[in-house]
Amino acid sequence: MNELDIVEKLQRRAGPGKGITLGIGDDCAIYRPRANEELLFTADQSMEGIHFLPTLPPATIGHNALARSLSDIAAMGGEPRFCLVSLAVPGGRGTKFIDGFYRGLLGLARRTGTALAGGDLAHGDKIYCDVMVCGSAPRGKALRRSGARPGDLLCVSGRLGKPWGGRIQPRLELGRALRGRATSCIDLSDGLALDLHRLGVASGVAAMVDRVPRARGASLDRALHGGEDYELLFTLPSRSSLPAGTTLIGNITEGRAGAVMFQGKPLPARGYDHFAGG
Amino acid sequence: MNELDIVEKLQRRAGPGKGITLGIGDDCAIYRPRANEELLFTADQSMEGIHFLPTLPPATIGHNALARSLSDIAAMGGEPRFCLVSLAVPGGRGTKFIDGFYRGLLGLARRTGTALAGGDLAHGDKIYCDVMVCGSAPRGKALRRSGARPGDLLCVSGRLGKPWGGRIQPRLELGRALRGRATSCIDLSDGLALDLHRLGVASGVAAMVDRVPRARGASLDRALHGGEDYELLFTLPSRSSLPAGTTLIGNITEGRAGAVMFQGKPLPARGYDHFAGG
Numbered sequence: 001m002n003e004l005d006i007v008e009k010l011q012r013r014a015g016p017g018k019g020i021t022l023g024i025g026d027d028c029a030i031y032r033p034r035a036n037e038e039l040l041f042t043a044d045q046s047m048e049g050i051h052f053l054p055t056l057p058p059a060t061i062g063h064n065a066l067a068r069s070l071s072d073i074a075a076m077g078g079e080p081r082f083c084l085v086s087l088a089v090p091g092g093r094g095t096k097f098i099d100g101f102y103r104g105l106l107g108l109a110r111r112t113g114t115a116l117a118g119g120d121l122a123h124g125d126k127i128y129c130d131v132m133v134c135g136s137a138p139r140g141k142a143l144r145r146s147g148a149r150p151g152d153l154l155c156v157s158g159r160l161g162k163p164w165g166g167r168i169q170p171r172l173e174l175g176r177a178l179r180g181r182a183t184s185c186i187d188l189s190d191g192l193a194l195d196l197h198r199l200g201v202a203s204g205v206a207a208m209v210d211r212v213p214r215a216r217g218a219s220l221d222r223a224l225h226g227g228e229d230y231e232l233l234f235t236l237p238s239r240s241s242l243p244a245g246t247t248l249i250g251n252i253t254e255g256r257a258g259a260v261m262f263q264g265k266p267l268p269a270r271g272y273d274h275f276a277g278g
Numbered sequence: 279m280n281e282l283d284i285v286e287k288l289q290r291r292a293g294p295g296k297g298i299t300l301g302i303g304d305d306c307a308i309y310r311p312r313a314n315e316e317l318l319f320t321a322d323q324s325m326e327g328i329h330f331l332p333t334l335p336p337a338t339i340g341h342n343a344l345a346r347s348l349s350d351i352a353a354m355g356g357e358p359r360f361c362l363v364s365l366a367v368p369g370g371r372g373t374k375f376i377d378g379f380y381r382g383l384l385g386l387a388r389r390t391g392t393a394l395a396g397g398d399l400a401h402g403d404k405i406y407c408d409v410m411v412c413g414s415a416p417r418g419k420a421l422r423r424s425g426a427r428p429g430d431l432l433c434v435s436g437r438l439g440k441p442w443g444g445r446i447q448p449r450l451e452l453g454r455a456l457r458g459r460a461t462s463c464i465d466l467s468d469g470l471a472l473d474l475h476r477l478g479v480a481s482g483v484a485a486m487v488d489r490v491p492r493a494r495g496a497s498l499d500r501a502l503h504g505g506e507d508y509e510l511l512f513t514l515p516s517r518s519s520l521p522a523g524t525t526l527i528g529n530i531t532e533g534r535a536g537a538v539m540f541q542g543k544p545l546p547a548r549g550y551d552h553f554a555g556g
Binding site for chain 2: 033073075082119125126186202
């Protein structure tokens with residue numbers, strides 16, 4: 001099987017996408033924007049041995065590679081439009097891995113309305129992929145990290161500290177529901193402590209956290225500093241009602257931008273940082 | 279230096295981009311499309327040991343990583359708008375490599391009007407990067423692989439079989455000049471023989487090649503089957519005049535889609551295919 005065969009197979013499996021006037025198979029894909037839409041762009045890498053173990057089923061690797069980028073679209077309140085998938089695979093794992101990978105990825109793509117518009121295939125020493133997703137939001141309505149104000153409620157979806165290796169479920173519905181309600185939003189990819197610090201820095205505010213909804217069996221340290229939860233952390237104006245499935249964990253306060261207090265003590269901005277100490 | 283420091287430094291160096299209403303530093307970048315524009319998307323991977331040797335200067339690696347994707351935008355007659363850059367770097371090569379890489383990449387980005395809008399940074403075993411570029415063309419005007427017709431002139435820019443390791447110069451000006459003139463276009467990333475085969479398949483036509491403009495010292499085999507030339511291969515209606523710096527190398531003919539005759543003999547569709555034999 002050569003690159004042309006794989007590309008032809010993907011063309012058949014990918015199907016058409018709304019707004020995609022030219023899909024897989026030319027030098028570029030073409031997207032025709034709609035009136036009054038703003039486009040959101042994000043890219044996330046997934047590497048064997050770093051983001052997943054080589055024993056993870058290929059379909060889960062594909063699912064999660066797309067889910068990581070969709071989680072960023074969710075954090076901005078966007079609707080996914082299409083993705084570009086770059087994949088490098090060792091020769092020995094060729095066709096079988098590629099089939100499983102795209103089965104998992106395209107399953108999630110279909111359920112979330114994300115068209116596969118293109119990408120790149122290559123041989124590599126290890127499995128490596130990078131997924132770019134384009135999402136859409138009405139002009140000026142995308143959620144940002146920078147809108148939190150002192151007095152806002154601090155909330156999180158789901159439970160934190162989940163074990164790695166499961167299928168990531170991007171919170172796309174919640175993200176869209178927060179559009180026009182939340183004052184700021186970020187997805188938890190590197191742990192609550194570090195991502196809340198980032199939100200505080202972007203908004204120029206501090207935060208107080210009283211409690212954290214923990215996943216079954218998760219230690220407090222893991223719930224605060226573990227990565228890969230892919231839940232949404234967001235702020236609401238005081239006296240707002242909380243969306244279903246979310247928990248009030250604290251408040252936004254005045255203070256040094258990015259500073260976080262947890263149950264009365266400073267919480268260090270430690271989490272899953274690929275470049276810490278590097 | 280941690281990821282936050284690197285991202286902050288890139289924010290300062292990247293500068294604003296036309297239409298980018300939110301750049302590096304949030305979950306997604308935001309692009310506001312203009313009226314009547316169609317957006318072109320492409321992604322290309324560059325891996326140590328496969329696309330470049332580890333001894334290549336970091337600035338050249340960064341330049342070429344962007345240039346590969348810009349060449350796809352050129353082949354569609356587009357104008358670059360912005361890029362997302364995903365980069366994995368071994369811990370030991372950290373800051374110095376990253377600085378050089380982005381110096382090379384941002385230099386080419388500035389000269390071509392490409393904003394750096396976001397991406398992803400991670401540690402990896404080897405240097406790996408994936409560059410997504412978004413380009414723009416007036417609605418319905420992008421060049422495709424599929425428009426070649428029997429009788430068309432077959433042309434190529436520059437000279438083929440150049441040695442690897444130099445700085446790739448994407449043919450953006452030529453691509454734009456071909457808009458409304460060329461009937462089809464593709465960039466030569468995997469060699470004339472294979473890429474002409476692809477153009478023929480997409481257009482449902484065959485081709486005859488009489489001659490090939492060779493780079494100094496290049497063998498005929500390298501000029502026909504070597505990759506990484508990043509010149510444009512395009513077709514013009516018969517009796518068209520050729521743009522400066524381009525050479526007439528043959529004609530489009532009726533026949534089996536993708537078949538190529540070179541100086542009277544069949545030319546195999548052999549080139550630089552990452553998945554051949556895999």
